[in-house]
Amino acid sequence: MSEDDKARPTRDFGETRKRAAGQQTTIHDVARLAAVSIGTVSKALNRGGRLKPETRERVIAAAKQLSFRPNDLAQSLHRGHSLTVGLISKDNFGRFAMPIMEGLEECMADRSMAVFMCNATDDPERESHHVRSLLGKRVDGIVVTARRADRRPPLEVAASGPPVIYVFSQTDDPDALCLLPDDEGGSFMATEHLVKLGRRRIAHVTGPENFEAVQLRRRGYRAALQAAGLSAPDAHCLTGAWSEAWGRQALASLFDDADNAPDGIVCGNDQIARGIADGLRERGVDAPAAVSIVGFDNWQILAEATRPALTTIDMNLKELGREAGRRLMEMIAGASMKGVRRLPCSLIVRDSCGGRAKS
Amino acid sequence: MSEDDKARPTRDFGETRKRAAGQQTTIHDVARLAAVSIGTVSKALNRGGRLKPETRERVIAAAKQLSFRPNDLAQSLHRGHSLTVGLISKDNFGRFAMPIMEGLEECMADRSMAVFMCNATDDPERESHHVRSLLGKRVDGIVVTARRADRRPPLEVAASGPPVIYVFSQTDDPDALCLLPDDEGGSFMATEHLVKLGRRRIAHVTGPENFEAVQLRRRGYRAALQAAGLSAPDAHCLTGAWSEAWGRQALASLFDDADNAPDGIVCGNDQIARGIADGLRERGVDAPAAVSIVGFDNWQILAEATRPALTTIDMNLKELGREAGRRLMEMIAGASMKGVRRLPCSLIVRDSCGGRAKS
Numbered sequence: 237m238s239e240d241d242k243a244r245p246t247r248d249f250g251e252t253r254k255r256a257a258g259q260q261t262t263i264h265d266v267a268r269l270a271a272v273s274i275g276t277v278s279k280a281l282n283r284g285g286r287l288k289p290e291t292r293e294r295v296i297a298a299a300k301q302l303s304f305r306p307n308d309l310a311q312s313l314h315r316g317h318s319l320t321v322g323l324i325s326k327d328n329f330g331r332f333a334m335p336i337m338e339g340l341e342e343c344m345a346d347r348s349m350a351v352f353m354c355n356a357t358d359d360p361e362r363e364s365h366h367v368r369s370l371l372g373k374r375v376d377g378i379v380v381t382a383r384r385a386d387r388r389p390p391l392e393v394a395a396s397g398p399p400v401i402y403v404f405s406q407t408d409d410p411d412a413l414c415l416l417p418d419d420e421g422g423s424f425m426a427t428e429h430l431v432k433l434g435r436r437r438i439a440h441v442t443g444p445e446n447f448e449a450v451q452l453r454r455r456g457y458r459a460a461l462q463a464a465g466l467s468a469p470d471a472h473c474l475t476g477a478w479s480e481a482w483g484r485q486a487l488a489s490l491f492d493d494a495d496n497a498p499d500g501i502v503c504g505n506d507q508i509a510r511g512i513a514d515g516l517r518e519r520g521v522d523a524p525a526a527v528s529i530v531g532f533d534n535w536q537i538l539a540e541a542t543r544p545a546l547t548t549i550d551m552n553l554k555e556l557g558r559e560a561g562r563r564l565m566e567m568i569a570g571a572s573m574k575g576v577r578r579l580p581c582s583l584i585v586r587d588s589c590g591g592r593a594k595s
Numbered sequence: 596m597s598e599d600d601k602a603r604p605t606r607d608f609g610e611t612r613k614r615a616a617g618q619q620t621t622i623h624d625v626a627r628l629a630a631v632s633i634g635t636v637s638k639a640l641n642r643g644g645r646l647k648p649e650t651r652e653r654v655i656a657a658a659k660q661l662s663f664r665p666n667d668l669a670q671s672l673h674r675g676h677s678l679t680v681g682l683i684s685k686d687n688f689g690r691f692a693m694p695i696m697e698g699l700e701e702c703m704a705d706r707s708m709a710v711f712m713c714n715a716t717d718d719p720e721r722e723s724h725h726v727r728s729l730l731g732k733r734v735d736g737i738v739v740t741a742r743r744a745d746r747r748p749p750l751e752v753a754a755s756g757p758p759v760i761y762v763f764s765q766t767d768d769p770d771a772l773c774l775l776p777d778d779e780g781g782s783f784m785a786t787e788h789l790v791k792l793g794r795r796r797i798a799h800v801t802g803p804e805n806f807e808a809v810q811l812r813r814r815g816y817r818a819a820l821q822a823a824g825l826s827a828p829d830a831h832c833l834t835g836a837w838s839e840a841w842g843r844q845a846l847a848s849l850f851d852d853a854d855n856a857p858d859g860i861v862c863g864n865d866q867i868a869r870g871i872a873d874g875l876r877e878r879g880v881d882a883p884a885a886v887s888i889v890g891f892d893n894w895q896i897l898a899e900a901t902r903p904a905l906t907t908i909d910m911n912l913k914e915l916g917r918e919a920g921r922r923l924m925e926m927i928a929g930a931s932m933k934g935v936r937r938l939p940c941s942l943i944v945r946d947s948c949g950g951r952a953k954s
Contacts, residue, residue: 323712350728352710353682365704396661
């Protein structure tokens with residue numbers, strides 16, 4: 237007995253020896269033990285063809301004795317589906333990719349589909365390598381995700397290849413299906429919440445101009461102000477970094493002119509909102525009594541740790557991942573879908589706005 | 596032409612029709628186009644057997660024309676390896692699982708292995724389902740990870756099944772291989788850093804007692820104090836929650852007796868350290884001039900946003916994931932490994948301790 241064998245509880249010496257040698261029980265072993273042909277084993281385990289009941293039972297017993305599982309892979313080659321999909325994430329598995337992955341995996345597992353995870357980092361060569369590998373593995377579909385929802389070149393998959401879906405990611409190919417959160421709607425909802433609470437001087441502090449999300453969220457903020465018959469001076473709409481430090485800096489600039497300081501601030505993300513909340517406390521301004529703050533992302537661990545705990549917008553990324561899974565299954569079944577679809581965000585009410593909105 | 600066909604740029608009508616019908620190019624199509632037998636296609640693409648060069652070239656040209664890739668799956672069935680491994684994560688894909696996944700995926704992709712991602716949530720039934728599915732797919736190995744590194748029941752895989760490795764997770768099975776960060780060593784390093792900077796009254800504020808990591812990190816803290824000939828009163832070693840709020844609360848209790856307040860605080864994680872840094876600022880105590888703070892986790896986005904930016908311990912989780920990949924490959928090749936192995940942590944120096952340690 238080798239060192240390898242000693243390392244594991246041994247239930248079947250022959251089997252353990254096989255594993256140590258890098259082998260696995262095959263259909264041949266089952267056929268040998270049941271004293272039938274390979275074709276008979278295949279018929280018995282796949283419940284196809286005509287067999288005597290006692291033959292079928294003998295095969296099933298042999299398969300059980302050898303812990304032989306009908307090989308999904310070999311079966312799938314016959315059915316024309318591998319029951320696998322690939323998930324390609326650009327820019328690592330980040331904070332936004334994770335809930336999408338969870339939702340996708342949950343949806344797929346419920347349908348007995350397995351998901352290959354591929355991290356393309358930001359390297360086109362690595363992405364190409366992953367695509368080739370996935371195509372070689374005959375995946376039934378591919379999901380592409382990213383750290384930010386801006387446009388990217390389309391994945392290089394032939395027209396004859398498996399269907400591809402983009403989630404929290406977009407491409408210029410008009411024939412591609414892209415699922416995104418409704419940034420504009422989410423920001424409208426955040427701003428409307430402050431309006432309903434009676435706020436009238438509502439500012440917007442957001443991230444870098446070159447993010448599509450920044451442009452969309454600002455549009456939602458402005459639309460909600462307009463719908464309420466309100467307006468805001470240019471000095472109340474500030475772009476900067478996605479950081480706490482920018483939130484504190486923007487707050488200082490908003491409060492330079494204390495007489496015209498805002499009574500509500502719609503933030504581009506939760507980090508900015510955290511910076512604003514800390515900045516207000518350090519200035520001795522009471523939030524939410526004097527100023528309401530609303531964040532964006534519902535980054536739970538940060539939103540809950542902020543004083544006051546942040547009311548914020550949730551992009552429902554896990555649901556976006558589930559939706560990607562459902563749509564991909566339809567495409568695998570032959571459906572054709574394209575275009576950009578935006579799924580609704582939700583308002584998560586905590587303490588930073590001063591109570592539930594009057595409806 | 597159906598709606599399905601219109602949805603994608605059509606390069607090859609026959610191929611597109613095939614995809615829409617859920618079919619894929621097969622070895623039969625290549626054989627037909629090259630006017631050879633299936634066996635000849637197989638020989639030509641696998642570079643085996645004796646073939647006339649012009650026949651081989653004709654087959655390769657036909658395969659290229661049809662975008663036919665030699666099927667990894669079908670090939671692997673012959674070689675006895677599927678070139679896939681499964682990653683089972685308990686408790687979702689969290690902040691700690693992410694870098695581990697990245698490291699594992701990177702290591703595997705470099706070796707042309709693909710990784711199935713399986714989220715077992717905290718549900719044993721879901722985990723069993725995933726294990727069955729992975730075994731059915733003939734994975735060559737399985738990696739188990741979790742949100743915290745405490746003990747769990749062993750994965751239910753027969754002795755004849757693929758090798759299993761636990762990373763940032765442990766099991767009672769003495770024959771299992773478990774890879775973990777060296778919590779004790781990391782905390783020793785953090786405490787020693789403060790000692791070298793001249794701190795003499797070093798406190799420890801950490802998380803819930805029932806985490807193994809809490810016990811190990813406290814042991815490292817005490818060992819470093821002892822090595823320096825220092826000691827700390829019981830009131831300077833506080834357990835609580837993994838939260839900013841607990842950090843602020845613990846700070847208040849440490850500074851109740853201002854004359855005996857610490858001049859250095861080793862924190863159980865970065866959230867606690869953030870709470871302590873905020874608490875010190877709100878009390879008007881200068882960090883790092885009067886009090887040095889060191890965190891644990893190197894949760895970059897939080898550590899960098901803290902004022903002062905946190906010096907902290909990095910568990911090197913991505914490297915832990917890579918190491919899991921390397922060890923699993925050795926086990927797949929037949930090596931036997933078991934026991935608990937702890938990989939070293941690193942000290943990341945930022946601003947919260949007041950400078951680099953004197954060496």
